[in-house]
Amino acid sequence: MINRRNFIKGIMAAAALPSLTVSKSYASAAKVENMLAVPPLLEKTRSGGVSRFSISVQEGVSEFVKGSPVNTLGYNGNLLGKTIRAKKGEKVSISVKNNLKEHTTTHWHGLLVPGNMDGGPHQVIKPGETWNASFTIEQPAATAWYHPHGDGNTASQVYKGLGGLFLLDDENSAKLDIPDEYGVNDVPLVIQDRLFSEDGQIHYLTSRQDYIFGMKGNKVLVNGVLEPTFEAPKGKVRFRILNGSNARTYNLYFSNKQSFDIIASDGGFLPKPAKMNSIRISPGERYEIIADFSAHKPGSEIYLADSGYNFMKVIVSSKKGFTGALPEKLAEYDPADMSKVVASRRFYMNGMGNMVNINGRRMDMRRINEYMTLGTTEIWNVVSRMGMMRGGSSDILHNFHAHGTLFKVISRNGKPPAPEERGWKDTVALPDNEVVQLMASFNHKGIFMYHCHILEHEDRGMMGQYIVK
Numbered sequence: 001m002i003n004r005r006n007f008i009k010g011i012m013a014a015a016a017l018p019s020l021t022v023s024k025s026y027a028s029a030a031k032v033e034n035m036l037a038v039p040p041l042l043e044k045t046r047s048g049g050v051s052r053f054s055i056s057v058q059e060g061v062s063e064f065v066k067g068s069p070v071n072t073l074g075y076n077g078n079l080l081g082k083t084i085r086a087k088k089g090e091k092v093s094i095s096v097k098n099n100l101k102e103h104t105t106t107h108w109h110g111l112l113v114p115g116n117m118d119g120g121p122h123q124v125i126k127p128g129e130t131w132n133a134s135f136t137i138e139q140p141a142a143t144a145w146y147h148p149h150g151d152g153n154t155a156s157q158v159y160k161g162l163g164g165l166f167l168l169d170d171e172n173s174a175k176l177d178i179p180d181e182y183g184v185n186d187v188p189l190v191i192q193d194r195l196f197s198e199d200g201q202i203h204y205l206t207s208r209q210d211y212i213f214g215m216k217g218n219k220v221l222v223n224g225v226l227e228p229t230f231e232a233p234k235g236k237v238r239f240r241i242l243n244g245s246n247a248r249t250y251n252l253y254f255s256n257k258q259s260f261d262i263i264a265s266d267g268g269f270l271p272k273p274a275k276m277n278s279i280r281i282s283p284g285e286r287y288e289i290i291a292d293f294s295a296h297k298p299g300s301e302i303y304l305a306d307s308g309y310n311f312m313k314v315i316v317s318s319k320k321g322f323t324g325a326l327p328e329k330l331a332e333y334d335p336a337d338m339s340k341v342v343a344s345r346r347f348y349m350n351g352m353g354n355m356v357n358i359n360g361r362r363m364d365m366r367r368i369n370e371y372m373t374l375g376t377t378e379i380w381n382v383v384s385r386m387g388m389m390r391g392g393s394s395d396i397l398h399n400f401h402a403h404g405t406l407f408k409v410i411s412r413n414g415k416p417p418a419p420e421e422r423g424w425k426d427t428v429a430l431p432d433n434e435v436v437q438l439m440a441s442f443n444h445k446g447i448f449m450y451h452c453h454i455l456e457h458e459d460r461g462m463m464g465q466y467i468v469k
């Protein structure tokens with residue numbers, strides 16, 4: 001952090017400082033009093049063999065600090081959204097009504113659907129209009145999510161509160177003996193940092209740093225609740241963690257240093273659980289972990305933390321929880337089949353602030369950057385090259401997300417991926433100058449985006465389009 005701060009100081013020397021001064025470092029300790037909210041499931045109706053969901057994108061008001069209302073955005077509510085849940089093979093139809101005063105789109109992050117159903121910047125929903133997305137779930141069980149993806153206004157809409165979970169189930173997830181009581185021992189955690197001032201208000205883009213590196217906050221919301229408390233049963237708890245932040249990468253761990261098992265990444269279950277003490281999660285990524293609280297006395301307090309900041313308290317209750325052993329095998333191990341690879345491409349993620357680009361180009365709605373063939377597999381080499389900032393920081397300055405495919409990490413700088421990156425993914429962190437090799441297949445037609453998931457970078461053009469024909 002020190003290195004980065006000095007570095008920023010250098011490039012900010014000539015910049016005017018913003019008039020608003022809010023401490024941007026994490027609070028030293030959490031003042032925890034709010035209970036964790038769990039987003040309810042979105043109601044579905046069945047007709048004609050199709051599950052129908054209805055979403056309203058709307059303005060709202062939220063109180064993160066008592067007595068300090070903040071204008072927010074939500075899906076069917078004041079903030080965030082209800083959880084959509086569907087099974088493999090299920091036909092779904094989702095109507096999305098835009099009740100905002102500005103355009104939006106609704107992207108199904110992590111879902112494999114045709115390009116025209118993807119909810120990217122081409123599927124604009126103007127104020128007052130409704131967009132209908134229909135598709136069949138054709139992929140393994142996973143924790144996915146939905147969020148805005150408009151051309152140039154994604155970051156502010158997510159920051160104000162738009163985002164929801166999209167959980168997928170299949171035969172495998174139904175039969176695995178793991179915690180699966182939604183909200184009890186199978187608990188989603190949408191982690192988002194926000195810049196709070198003392199009066200409980202939230203601020204956006206207050207400094208040059210925010211434009212350059214993306215918007216980072218000084219406090220963490222989990223499921224829209226500031227520094228919450230979760231009461232855990234005395235047993236194993238599955239947390240489905242989504243980094244829904246605009247720009248911050250977390251290294252999550254428990255304050256008592258207890259280990260946990262990672263069971264799933266963005267696109268579904270890992271081949272087998274991976275025991276870890278901390279997990280790096282960049283914006284847009286998801287990890288499902290199993291934390292075991294059975295050895296703690298009722299009343300014990302443990303925190304979920306990042307960089308010394310205890311942002312969520314876990315209180316162990318006396319309720320008996322899930323105590324079964326974790327399965328040794330979680331999903332069929334499906335090794336990367338390089339014999340199917342027909343092409344390789346490079347994606348160079350360059351620059352900062354307004355200079356961001358991929359392979360020297362910035363997003364242009366009228367330009368298709370890459371052409372893929374339906375049913376093929378490719379190798380992608382993705383690398384973050386920071387130019388003048390090369391080597392300036394150990395932080396994650398860019399990451400990479402692709403729509404329309406789930407990929408496998410083949411290697412990082414030629415070395416095999418760590419155990420937690422051996423399952424399906426759609427987003428990867430890019431430490432500076434590390435070549436991340438991915439294997440991706442294209443099984444849906446249409447136009448899809450690939451981009452940095454630091455949302456201020458995405459909005460400033462760090463995005464490209466590929467077409468599958």
Ligand SMILES: [Cu+2]
Nearest residue numbers: 398452454457
């Ligand atoms: Cu970036």
